[in-house]
Amino acid sequence: MSVCDAPPVDLHELTAQVTDVSRRYAERFGIARTSDWHILKLHEEVGELTQAHLMREGQARSKGMTHPEHDAKFAAEIADVLCHVLLVASHHSIDLQAEVERKWLTRVPRNAVVNAEDVPAASLVDGSGISRGKRPPRADERTTTLAFLRWHRETLRLKCAGLEPAQLARQPVGRSALSLLGLVRHAAESERFWFREVMAGEDAPPLFRFPGGAFDVAGANARTVAQAFEAWQEEVAFANRFVDEAPDLEITGNEPGEGPVALRWVLMHMLEEYARHNGHADLLREQIDGVVGL
Structure with missing residues (x-):
């Protein structure tokens, strides 16, 4: 299935799935998911996305990775940032889908x-x-x-x-x-x-x-x-x-x-x-x- 043929994403459902994965991960490794942890983890993921971008564009050391590997890492880091945005919103009881509709889709x-x-x-x-x-x-x-x-x-x-x-x-x-x-x-x-x-x-x-x-x-x-x-x-x-x-x-x-x-x-x-x-x-x-x- 191509991206264009994929069904629309329901942010509520996606948030629930991501939150469940994060909860099980935190329980396994004894992580206290406080407000500070959520925002600092998001900050960390944005930093990793920035690094992946610079490597992909040839502005940082490639670490021996091929172009397809750089593309895959960049895509994976974007997914990480998105998931942690969803976690921050969920932690603060923010209806992100409603906010996107209010702020952007109008x-x-x-x-x-x-x-x-x-x-x-x-x-x-x-x-x-x-x-x-x-x-x-x-x-x-x-x-x-x-x-x-x-x-x-x-x-x-x-x-x-x-x-x-x-x-x-x-x-x-x-x-x-x-x-x-x-x-x-x-x-x-x-x-x-x-x-x-x-x-x-x-x-x-x-x-x-x-x-x-x-x-x-x-x-x-x-x-x-x-x-x-x-x-x-x-x-x-x-x-x-x-x-x-x-x-x-x-x-x-x-x-x-x-x-x-x-x-x-x-x-x-x-x-x-x-x-x-x-x-x-x-x-x-x-x-x-x-x-x-x-």
Whole structure:
């Protein structure tokens, strides 16, 4: 079985197996597996991995080992480090699988597993279900603000509706890096930063950090588009839940480097963001296929 064909690893099960092996080893040799022992043993294993790397790259004495032997030792040391990371997490009752999902996998939405060959491109952004509801002319501040924000979000979706991945990734305006796909990814990042990180105080690393951020859409395909829209909708859903549960618009979050900021200000800023970028989207869509007035 190749690596690609192997079943996905369940970290909970793997941790249980590794912990059992470590327990039996410790009992056999009378080792007290304290917190200090776990972290120092991990440190030792990282040192051995570093040494194996240097030997493999010819930067340390080979000790008479062949290239295949160096490759095998390097792989074995990586396995040792992984197992001791699992042991440290288990010793401190850390759900490592949950932490990996929270810290890393939020950058690639779990539900966006799409093959470019299997999905009709136009169906990824279907305009038939998009409805920009009427904005109430005589409602209170909160209702009015949210209605306008919803309207702008739906406008951006409409600007993307019916286009293929290559069209969504197209950068048709001179030297500008702007594209409709880039705007959607940027919108996801904005929603995520202001509602998750600033207002909710969550650790919310960027979704599209590498290599060039949200506007780097080179090589976009159906999967790239699906991931972008999935991420955006997840962040919009979180923002909506947060606002719905907020007692009022006076509650504050903390903007890094700036200090306290009220939910009212964040909502006004999001309106500003969408209004500005929907203007960009107007121009981009017209340049792509001539469609106007969405």
